[in-house]
Ligand SMILES: NC(=O)C1=CN([C@@H]2O[C@H](COP(=O)(O)OP(=O)(O)OC[C@H]3O[C@@H](n4cnc5c(N)ncnc54)[C@H](O)[C@@H]3O)[C@@H](O)[C@H]2O)C=CC1
């Protein structure tokens with residue numbers, strides 16, 4: 001699928017992985033609505049991107065993915081401005097074992113809120129053109145991160161939600177593909193702040209650091225390229241892309257359905 005003229009919405013777009021994927025989508029010709037709760041970072045990023053890609057191709061919208069109302073308003077504005085939505089990157093996420101209910105609300109419920117709101121614009125059953133939704137999970141969506149049980153649970157849940165929505169979309173005729181991105185450790189603010197966000201598991205900070213050293217850091221470009229692959233390859237639906245320093249591959253899950 002060519003991205004020229006396509007419209008993308010990216011949550012958590014102001015920094016880190018969201019920012020990198022936003023830039024790659026723009027480089028490939030898409031128009032991007034950048035949604036983030038951090039207005040200062042979002043607005044200053046858009047100023048930079050406007051100079052590189054043109055004002056008409058970017059739009060910053062202040063949006064907290066904990067709020068269904070804000071998500072719906074932002075998606076409507078993006079669709080009205082750019083003429084529909086073709087791509088959603090549900091990426092906003094936090095790692096905070098202390099404020100664990102908020103972690104569930106952002107990492108899991110934010111992905112669900114975003115997906116359902118996007119389907120109102122993207123599903124062929126509601127007059128949309130179809131398209132693709134990529135959800136950011138993690139290596140912690142495939143195996144346990146002992147210092148972060150709630151973070152691990154949200155990321156496993158994102159994998160499950162994505163795979164089930166992919167099947168539901170085919171069975172329902174939405175015309176929307178769903179795939180999940182599972183990066184290993186990436187040098188972002190979320191990664192740097194780990195030690196202060198482990199709550200009752202703070203004593204496992206050193207072990208987490210060792211695990212990160214064991215796996216190594218993944219390059220941001222590799223993560224963004226994996227997301228792009230799942231967007232542009234129209235054969236990919238219900239797929240989970242693992243991006244670690246050792247492996248860049250789609251995950252094979254056991255099949256229980258005959
Ligand atoms: N950094 C890492 O090692 C990895 C991160 N991830 C996941 O990637 C995603 C992005 O994380 P990073 O780029 O590392 O983090 P980051 O902290 O650099 O960026 C996260 C962005 O999300 C925004 N955000 C946070 N809460 C929000 C909310 N309620 N509504 C809207 N925007 C919100 C922040 O303002 C920020 O711009 C997250 O889902 C994270 O769990 C996955 C695997 C590895």
Ligand SMILES: CC/C=C\C[C@H](O)[C@H](O)/C=C/C=C/C=C\C=C\C(=O)C/C=C\CCC(=O)O
Pocket residue numbers: 095137138139140142143144145146183184185186190191194208211212215244245246247
């Ligand atoms: C310090 C926390 C910072 C960031 C959290 C990120 O989301 C990060 O991606 C978390 C990773 C946690 C991984 C924990 C254990 C994973 C174990 C597995 O079983 C993973 C499966 C395959 C490994 C592939 C490989 O060998 O590279």
